[in-house]
Amino acid sequence: MFTTGDTQKSNLMIFQLSFRNIWSRPVRTTLAIIGMTVAIFAMVSLYSVSAGLDRVVSSTLSRVPGLVAMQRGAPIPLFSAIPVSWMNEIEEIPGVTAVAPECWSRVNVINGKTIISPPRLLCGTDITLRNKLKTSIYRGDIYEGRFLSEEDLGLSHAVISREIGEEFDIKLGDSMVINGHPFTVVGFYHTGSLLLDVAIITDIDVFRNVARFDPQTISSLYIEHDALDDEGVALAKQIQDHFKDRNWGIYQTSQILSIAQQVTSKSNPIQTIFEGIDKAIKDSNALKKSEGTGIDGSNFVKVPEGPLEVKPASQWASRIDSLSEDLDIFLFLMTSIGIVIAVVQVVNTMLMSVTERVIEFGILRANGWSVRHVVWLVLVESAFLGLMGGLGGALVGWIAVQVVNYNFPTKIELYAGPSLIIYAIVFSTIMGMLGGLYPAMWAASRSPIDAIRRG
Numbered sequence: 001m002f003t004t005g006d007t008q009k010s011n012l013m014i015f016q017l018s019f020r021n022i023w024s025r026p027v028r029t030t031l032a033i034i035g036m037t038v039a040i041f042a043m044v045s046l047y048s049v050s051a052g053l054d055r056v057v058s059s060t061l062s063r064v065p066g067l068v069a070m071q072r073g074a075p076i077p078l079f080s081a082i083p084v085s086w087m088n089e090i091e092e093i094p095g096v097t098a099v100a101p102e103c104w105s106r107v108n109v110i111n112g113k114t115i116i117s118p119p120r121l122l123c124g125t126d127i128t129l130r131n132k133l134k135t136s137i138y139r140g141d142i143y144e145g146r147f148l149s150e151e152d153l154g155l156s157h158a159v160i161s162r163e164i165g166e167e168f169d170i171k172l173g174d175s176m177v178i179n180g181h182p183f184t185v186v187g188f189y190h191t192g193s194l195l196l197d198v199a200i201i202t203d204i205d206v207f208r209n210v211a212r213f214d215p216q217t218i219s220s221l222y223i224e225h226d227a228l229d230d231e232g233v234a235l236a237k238q239i240q241d242h243f244k245d246r247n248w249g250i251y252q253t254s255q256i257l258s259i260a261q262q263v264t265s266k267s268n269p270i271q272t273i274f275e276g277i278d279k280a281i282k283d284s285n286a287l288k289k290s291e292g293t294g295i296d297g298s299n300f301v302k303v304p305e306g307p308l309e310v311k312p313a314s315q316w317a318s319r320i321d322s323l324s325e326d327l328d329i330f331l332f333l334m335t336s337i338g339i340v341i342a343v344v345q346v347v348n349t350m351l352m353s354v355t356e357r358v359i360e361f362g363i364l365r366a367n368g369w370s371v372r373h374v375v376w377l378v379l380v381e382s383a384f385l386g387l388m389g390g391l392g393g394a395l396v397g398w399i400a401v402q403v404v405n406y407n408f409p410t411k412i413e414l415y416a417g418p419s420l421i422i423y424a425i426v427f428s429t430i431m432g433m434l435g436g437l438y439p440a441m442w443a444a445s446r447s448p449i450d451a452i453r454r455g
Contacts, residue, residue, distance in 0.1 A: 014373065014376055014377050014380055015380060017377060018377060018380040018381045018384060019384070021353065021357070021381055022381055022384055022385070025353065028349055028352065028353075029349070029385065031345070031349075032345050032346055032349040032385050032389075033385055033388045033389045033392065034389075034392075035341065035342045035345040035346075035389070036342040036345070036346065036385060036386060036388070036389020036390065036392075036393065036428055036431070036432065037388075037389045037392035037393040037396065038338065038342070038393065039335070039338035039339045039341065039342035039389070039393065039428075040342075040389055040390050040392070040393025040394060040397065040424050040425075040427075040428045041392075041393040041394075041396045041397045041400070042334075042335055042338045042393075042397075043335040043338070043339070043393070043397070043424055043427075044393060044394055044396075044397025044398065044400075044401070044416055044420060044421070044424050045397045045400055045401065045414075045416075046331045046334060046335055047328075047331055047335075047416075047420055048397070048401045048414040048415055048416040048420065049331070049412075049414060050328050050331060051414070051415040051416070051417060051420055052412070052413040052414040052415040053413075054415075055413070055415045056193060056194050056195055056413050064137065064222075064313035065135055065224075065313075066135075066222055066223050066224045066225060066232075066312075066313070067222075067223040067224075067225060067232055067235065067236050067239070067310050067311065067312055067313075068220060068221070068222060068223070068310070068311060068312075068313055069082070069090070069220060069221040069222075069223060069239065069308055069309070069310040070082070070219070070220045070221075070308075070309055071307060071308070071309070072305060072306065072307055072308060072309040073309070074309075076104075077102060077104045077219040077220035078104045078105070078106065078121065078219065080104075080219045080220055081214070081217045081218075081219060082217060082218060082219075082220070082221070082307070082308060083216060083217060083218075084101065084215075084216060084217060084218045085216075086221075086243060086246075086308070087099055087101055087218070087221055089242065089243075090221065090223065090239055090242075093235075093238065093239055093242060095225050095226060095232075095235045095238075096223055096224070096225055096235070096239075097224045097225055097226055098129070098132055098133050098134070098223070098224040099129065099221055099222070099223050099224075100125065100126060100129040100130045100132075100133055100136075100221070100222045101125070101126050101129065101204065101218040101219075101220075101221055102123060102124065102125055102204075102218065102219055102220050102221070102222065103123070103124035103125075103204055103207050103208065103211070103213050103217075103218050103219045104121055104122070104123055104124075104219045104220070105121065105122045105124075105207070105210075105211035105213060106119060106120075106121060106122075107119075107120040107121060107122050107178055107179060107200060108179055109177075109178070109179055109180070110164075110168060110176060110177070110178055111168055111176055111177050112177070113168075117411065118194075118198060118410055118411050119198055120164060120198055120199075120200065121198050121199050121200070122178060122179075122199075122200050122202065122207060122210065122211060123199045123200065123201045123202070123207070124202060124203065124204035124205075124206070124207020124208060124211070124213070125148070125201055125202075125203070125204055125207075126204050127148045127149065127150060127152060127153060127203055127204075128150060128153075130148075131147075131148075131149065131150075133222070133224055134224060135224075137191065137196060138159065138189050138191070138196075138199070138201055141189040141190055141191045142159070142187050142188070142189050143162065143188060143189065143190050144162075144172055144187065144188040145159070145172045145185070145186050145187030145188055146159075146186060146187045147159055147187055147189075148186070148187075148201065148202070148203065152186065152203055153203055153205075154203060154205055154206065155184075155203065155206070156181065156182060156183045156184060156202065156206055157183065157184050157185075157186045157202065157203070158176070158178075158183040158184070158185055158186065158200050158201060158202045159185075159186060159187040159188070159189055159200075159201045159202075160176075160185055160187075160188060160189075160199075160200045160201070161188070161189055161190065161191075161196075161197040161198065161199060161200075162188050162189070162190040162197070163190075163197045163198075163410045164197075164198075164200065165185070165188050167410070170185055171185075172185060172186070172187070172188065173185065173186075178200060178210065179210060179211075181209075181210045183200070183202065194410070194411075194412070194413050197410070204218075223239070223310070232312055233312065233315075236310040236311055236312065237310075239308070239310045240305070240306055240308055240309065240310050241306070243306050243307060243308040244305070244306035245306070246306065246307055246308070339431060342389065342431065342435075343431050343432075343434060343435040344435075345435075346382055346385050346386065346431070346432055346435030346436060347435045347436070347438060347439065349385065350378060350381065350382050350385075350435065350436045350439035350440075351438070351439040351442070353378075353381070353439070354378060354439045354440075354442060354443040357443075358443075361374055361443050361444075364377075371444040372444075374440070374443055374444040375440040375441065375443075375444045376440075377440075378436050378439055378440035378443055378444075379433050379436050379437065379440050381436060382432045382433055382435050382436020382437075382439070382440075383429050383432050383433045383436070384432070385432045385435075385436075386428045386429040386430065386431050386432015386433060386435070387425065387428065387429045387432065389428050389432065390424055390425035390426070390427070390428025390429055390432075391425060393424060393428065394416075394421045394424045394425050394428075397416060397424070398416045398421060401414040401415070401416040
């Protein structure tokens with residue numbers, strides 16, 4: 001005889017009955033598990049996109065110990081333009097040990113092939129200053145050939161990523177045509193980061209000629225320092241404050257116009273689009289403006305915080321984090337649809353199961369089972385459906401992530417780590433229990449006599 005006082009025996013019987021009932025209707029159970037598996041598979045697959053992005057950004061920026069200076073509001077150096085003359089002023093600020101400029105532009109055509117995805121970027125660097133840095137991405141990642149040296153000044157020599165070399169079957173010493181200009185490859189680098197292995201690096205003067213880049217501007221500055229306080233945050237603020245009252249002027253939009261000039265002429269309607277973007281940026285900044293005259297005689301917009309933004313690399317990641325948060329919201333909405341459908345299927349499965357076992361519940365209640373025991377019995381069954389669906393979905397999702405990473409190593413990096421897998425399984429189990437809550441309450445609400453009579 002089962003008694004409510006024997007807790008250990010009652011729990012064991014609940015699990016035994018739950019397992020027996022689950023597999024007494026294998027087709028129905030299998031369909032419910034498949035529904036939950038598909039939903040969890042979608043969740044793991046989609047959230048691995050966000051996790052992969054976070055991982056790539058973290059691993060990339062952890063390699064940059066110094067400060068990065070860009071135009072305020074620019075998300076990446078490609079969309080930044082600051083005066084080259086500011087570099088000399090930054091070098092004189094106490095605590096700064098080395099400064100290296102960079103210019104960036106998108107590559108549109110390589111060896112006659114139009115480049116869309118993955119993107120390829122042309123980077124112009126001051127070779128002399130870059131080689132004075134203690135730590136330098138790319139220079140420290142050469143695996144074949146060499147990095148640029150002073151013998152490459154003014155020459156169309158380039159260091160490219162291994163991925164670009166493999167994509168276009170380029171060997172050391174080969175020539176490659178970038179946006180119509182021939183370059184000789186003197187070295188290959190490989191960092192293992194999707195954010196970094198996209199560059200073609202050349203002398204900054206050669207870059208300006210190829211990209212038609214404004215000679216008065218650069219995209220960004222990498223700053224090495226000897227500050228020990230919180231990654232040089234205080235020094236970064238000091239540098240920003242130094243330029244707080246400077247004119248923004250032509251620097252604000254020269255990079256956008258230089259990108260337009262690469263692919264279009266003044267008479268082309270695409271040029272009008274870029275000029276529209278240029279005007280939109282000026283108009284948006286006018287919300288907090290004080291008007292003046294830039295170095296070219298044009299109107300400029302002055303921002304209270306100043307035109308220059310200087311941060312440790314780890315803080316630049318906050319902008320990617322913001323993108324990741326928005327992406328998480330989108331992914332949540334996408335996966336919610338599948339989860340809701342899976343939970344409804346669990347509700348339907350469990351409701352059909354309990355209505356077919358009304359007499360069984362009546363007999364159990366007549367033999368001493370409490371309402372709590374009946375509820376617990378049904379919840380264990382529904383939790384089992386959620387658990388099995390979670391395990392199946394997590395496994396299939398993890399396999400899918402590995403397959404995608406293996407087949408598209410240069411285009412995307414997904415990451416389904418232990419935390420995501422565990423979260424998916426626990427989440428699925430909880431959703432399964434929630435799906436069984438109404439059927440459990442319905443089964444427990446039947447009195448023993450009514451349940452037996454109904455049979």
